Amino acid sequence: MNPATGTANPVELLLLGHAGGRRCGVDRRIGEVTYADMRGAVTEYAGRLRAAGVRPGCRAVAVSDDCIAAITAVLGLWWHGCVPIVLHPTLRPADIGFIVRDSEAEFAELNVAPEQAAGLRAELSEIDAERRAAGRVGLLTELGPVPAGQSTLPPAGFRETDELLVQYTSGSTGRPRGVRHCLRAVRAILRGVGSMLELTADDVVLSTAKLSFGYGFGNSLLHPYAAGASSVLLDGQADAYSVAAALDEFRPTVLFSVPRLYAGLLNLAEQGKAIETGSLRLAVATGEHLPAELATRIAVAFNVPLINGFGATEALHTVVAAVVGRGRATGPGSIGFPVPGVTATIRDDAGRPVGDEIPGRLHLTTESAALGYLNRPEDTARVFADGGVYTGDIAFRAAGGDICHVGRADDMLLLGGYKIAPAEIERVVRGVAEVADCAVVGSTDPTGLEQATVYVVAREPAHPDEARKAVKSALRAALAPYKRPSRVEIIDQLPVTANGKLARFRLRRQPGGPVGSPEGRT
Template identity: 85%
Template sequence: MNPTAGMANPVELLLLGHADGRRCGVDRRVGEVTYADMRGAVADYAGDLRAAGVRPGCRAVVVSDDCVAAVTAVLALWWHGCVPIVLHPTLRPAEIGFIVRDSEAEFVELNVAPEHEAAVRTELGEVDAERGAAGRGGLLTALVPGRAGPSAVPPAVFGETDELLVQYTSGSTGRPRGVRHCLRAVHAVLRGVGSMLELTPDDVVLSTAKLSFGYGFGNSLLYPYAAGASSVLLDGPADPYGVAAALDAYRPTVLFSVPRLYAGLLRLAEQGKAVETGSLRLAVATGEPLPGELASRISDVFDVPLINGFGATEVLHTVVAAAVGQGKAAGPGSIGFPVPGVTATIRDDAGRPVADGTPGRLHLATESVALGYLNRPQDTARAFADGGVYTGDLAFRATGGDLCHVGRADDMLLLGGYKIAPAEIEHVVRGIAEVAECAVVGSADPLGLEQATVYVVARNPARPDETRKAVRAALRADLAPYKRPSLVEIIDELPVTANGKLARFRLRRRPGGPVGSPEGRT
């Protein structure tokens, strides 16, 4: 029997029917919130949306770090029949403005740091002025709390394939693309990897990935709320010290994180610092390739079962996974097996399946495949084809039936779970007066995790330190923290192919891989 059958709005699935006194969320600002508290807050917010004249069915942007208020906004927007788009508050104002324009959002919930708010509101004011000049309706950026009282209107009805959620991901050129999800996809991921998690109302979930990232949206909202469990919402940057403190303070039973943060926790433990993992019954690592040796160390040192997962924004969440130390997956680069409801095939450029052991394009067929990209018909036609979606990853099927990840077909970087286009970083670096040329490539750090290195040819070769300093300053000023390269390398010239094109593969194959001095780190 399908437990989600008949649900016409995700609010019914995620919020209604759970015990009133059960804790659903906690953050450092408001403390603990029960399901009864959340239902009341969502009804109030939905009433405010209606009173403000927000049009049901419109897209609405929520700019916020992880907190109870952000979850409230998303659920209320769904209640009212809107399509939420969650963005991280460290995005530059121009990036937020681009997404508001691209999505044609009609409402923005802004929850950013005071020192950032004025610049973002200036950008949104420009969007409003553009729309006014074009004779279009304005952009709503504020509600009047309590004007209408709680919503007495039942949650809006969504069809299984109606647009329900848009998540933005970088394209191969760095231009963000909105991925359009539907209610069918939510049901599918809950039946898929959700069945492997086996969450219950007694679980406490902690995710280091943010709500603005597809992986975090599932971890902190979809899975725990569907199970009637509790979600710990962490604001601010996720670093090993902060996560170790959260493990001690909140005693979660399930931890979702990315491989490089697990590696950071291991380093703390090896240094003799307390990393309290005794409450955990399960750890999940997704967002970037997890080296086999690191996976074993995580499971052994922290004495917890570990699921190694693989997913993509285009399929909402994790679609390939394996329990470390269990099953047949053991080879280098293995990302496991398709989760229930997912068919994974490896195909050539013509879309034909290839033999086991032969690298090719990873193709996924599942009900969680997105509706396509927003306003990108050509990109949609290329990616969403042959009865599913091509993720842009290269992989092969091993003899044991598990899938092994080879790399990205489009040179995209996967840093801490975020897809980053080299072109976006290069655009910033090329604008620096001290830089003549540059190129960004990915490589493995000593733990086998992907890192980004920006190779720079200095305009004045005699002053490399000055060039490096200028690059580091520009990266900090113009890129969100998760987009910044780990290393800055000054080299004499960029390698090129016989026809003059940049030979990125030669940079990746430099002796020992990219090596940076301490002062080169950003």
């Protein structure tokens, strides 16, 4: 902190002051990296940004899977005074292009596979040409070497409420919205849920959630680096097999994951595969609803405390949580209690608090609340209101004081930690020639976890298999893997209410084949 200017840099909080010889991270591409190594890489990266003419204060996109290079880019951008936006390479070039345009990013770090690079570079080159033709600042995608002396410059200063980080999340229409975070929010989550994690320099953290999402960004960067701990960075798609292998190889002490991956690990164990959990001291499950029965199975099988957490991108990280089986009792559907520094209330449509056991809109008052949405004044006014932030969830406060989740107010799906708008999936399906109509809803699989099902009315009812095949093909071509529904069901017609609106609640009660059945799996 610079007392003369009232500014600070998050790198000072996350990187400086830790023993240089201790490991800060590891990935399969380059192996282990110490805090001294990272400090050198970050200041060098910042020097390259300066030498290339990247403007301090601008927004910058980093397209990368989880790896040491992604962490270096984020910290280097912060050191230089930029605002990073981390995006995952599974996004289509057009989706990344939309975010680059929407955020007016002036630099893009591309850490992608060669087969992805060509299409992405073409998209970004088009954006660069558009801007230059309009007499605006272009889009830089390459950095040169660092000149002598450029890597020893001091870090830039951020005020507590300066824009520090932008994370994109889907809106109810499927159009991504940039959530603007600040340094105050980072400090708040480290004091809040961080006090429950109690990380130390001896911890090794493994997160299956990606850096490109709020949960993963906190798990793999903010929390471990603030504690001087070590972060294991996994690239590629996380599934039960890859997580089991990582547990065995890296022996983490803290595992952050989502309920469906924990369920997958339990299934592997029941099939006879040894799951190495002896190194763990804590497990954390956030990102989607954790059924009580599954929570108990996880806690018993892993034999460690299990934190069931609830978070929102608009509040940066976990804001409501409980340790399963310990502390204050929680009832069915409970997501726990507000973490330190957070006040949670349930409000009606007019913003007035309601009594216990009455469902309403979940409202949070916390210093980790974002500054608002980027270029979305109406959404910002609606969501960031009444002295806090509305999460878009319907919940109620139980008699014991814990918060019980009822569902999403906007029908958003929460699958494996990712927020997905049904409208985004429906637009793809409606573009299929063999489809007359469709609707996407969330339902639960046999373990109680949420899944997405797309119900399709075939244009030719006599040929349902052709419609199903065409829909699956379109979903694979147009959507990232985590956005694809688990099941495609062909039905005669969509249910509607008396006034002709789609009755999604009736679809949720539709009988369907088991999850993973050949005819339903995409």
